[in-house]
Amino acid sequence: MITPKIPMPSNPFKFLKKQKQEIGISPDELLFRGIRKSDKVHLNIIDFNGEKLEEKSIKHIEEAFPLNKTDSVTWLNIDGLHDATLMDKIYKGIELPKLVLSTVMDTQARPTVQDFENSLFISLKMMQRDPVTDQITVENLSLVITENMLISFQEKKGDVFEPVRERIRMNKKRIRNSGTDYLAFTLLDIVIDNYIYNLGILGEKIEDLEDRLLVNQNKKTIDQINRYKRELNFMRKSIKPAKEMILNLAKLDTDLIDEENEIYYRELQVNISHASETSDNYREMLSDQLNIYHTTISAKLNDIMKFLTIFSVIFIPLTFIAGIYGTNFDVLPELHYRYSYYIMWLVMIVITLSMLVYFKKKKWF
Template sequence: MARFLKKRDQETGRSPGSLIFVGQQKTDTPRLRLIDYDQEMLKDDFIDSLDTLSACTDSQSTSWLNIDGLHVPDLMSQVGNLFDLSSLILEDIVNTGQRPKLEEFPDALFVTLKMLSLDEELGRINAEQLSAVLTGNCLITFQEKPGDVFDPVRERLRRQSGRLRRLGADYLLYTLLDCVFENYLKVVEILGERIEEFDEEVLGNPTPDLLEEINLYRREMAYIRKAVRPAREIILKLAKTENEIITPQIAPFIRDLHDMAEQVVDAVDIYREMLNDHLNSYNMAVTNRLNDVMKFLTVFATIFIPLSFLAGVYGMNFEIMPELHYRNGYFILLGIMGTVAAVMLAYFKKRKWI
């Protein structure tokens, strides 16, 4: 399946808001996890019935509902009905090829972006779509499969101290986004360490394997860039929002997150430029090496032109050639040929051609 664009054959001709899953199914059965908390209590349970979700709408505490698995339309439809979510939001959630974006509603906020992970063995970036709906005191997140970068947030929730337990669902959304961008930085830094090592290798030993690795990292950096640049736009819009669902005390944290987003984008752009420079340096190194080989072959061939001429002259079969009867003619000719070669080498060296 294409990484940069998802096939949308099933969506062709469908009306807007149709719940058609787009992407690769990554889990067999959807999993629902509800974390309900305030300063005094914390409940963390995996749930089987949607009836339990009424806690998100009725409770005065903060609730975080996480759903792993987007491929069951009936489940998405039931969640949409329970939380009064627009069919267009649900359509974006089940479309895993959706471009990262932020949409605001009078009583809700919708965010979708990519979570990245690095397969260090293959040097390949994997992306998973994360969607979040903030409504009142409830945050609903949708992921393609179990496993994410939010374990530090869950650990902070288990501790009774800290502002995460005191503040509302908007601060919870901020902490999740903060984890996503910190992971962006981590992935870019890991790739960047290897990219910076290319300098000496490109100039010292430009092998075909190195060229293949450079092209691999260029492709992966382009894939990261596709995720992080629109994600930065989301944070910028979030920092400027006047939606009352984002409380004023969260604004400084959002601005700080925007600084991190800028840092991630800058790092990606810098490493992309470095990779382009490495590719140019590789081509120059290979060209210089080829030029050295061609120069050697040219000098070698040039020296042998007069030697071949002399050998050709005395290789003719004319009967009357006085030099053919010299007792030391063979050695004299070899001496002349050696002298010609030495003189030509000295001349080339004087002209700095070799």
């Protein structure tokens, strides 16, 4: 089955817009909406409990369905969201609500949490920094939690969750003896930690720019401020909705999250609030820097205009005197006087000095 691909804006800093092709589509239709970031779908399973661990890649999704009925914890990770046929098989094989899988295939969906009879659905944006371009990349992450299985949907293959896999492989007691709810917490915790980490990197640049701003104001400075503002706003588009989702998640009364693990989800609230407040602080810093830049430039411009004004005012009487003696009349009383030239210079110098003394007393410069 060929899945139609809906083009999305190429500029990552643009805010989202509804695509014309999406108008009129049924909310639960399995249609991929976004930019395809993976050539093919990768399926990886980690099945574990306190005594055993099995990790493998599978080619057919049907291999994972029996694990949903076992007593062990199964983590099914799916990289690639464009295969509608695969999503339809998951819908039928694990009996998930079709609306959930439709939302999974919409990479621009707003972060949300939804509680169903046999599952819990969580969606938010996952943020990473490209080591080559040093730019923030964002992809949609969806988690489906059932009693024995956690399904994570990612747009492309990556290693952001590798620390969690290592904890499972190293037989860490907490994660190996807990259920899917604690496993979901560890994944969400990594996503939020990446928010804070990337905010910290951007924050160092903003703080460094603030130090340089006081000694050097030029076009490059204002370009950097605007670039950091765009990057921060781009990050805030993911952090703010994620905070709302985490707060709603903590309020849920669901059997899929054990009471003993609720403390960890409250920790998520603290971390996401920290990330949100940090983004607000850096936004205020950038606004202050922008004000400082414009204030400094205005002050410099005022100094220049003050100097030019004083310079012009001084030369007005001098030009007046030179204009009188530069006329073409034959009869000028002082024209043939022996010391006229020197007297004119003396008068002009006295006027200049008098005006400078007057301006100095008025503290105009």
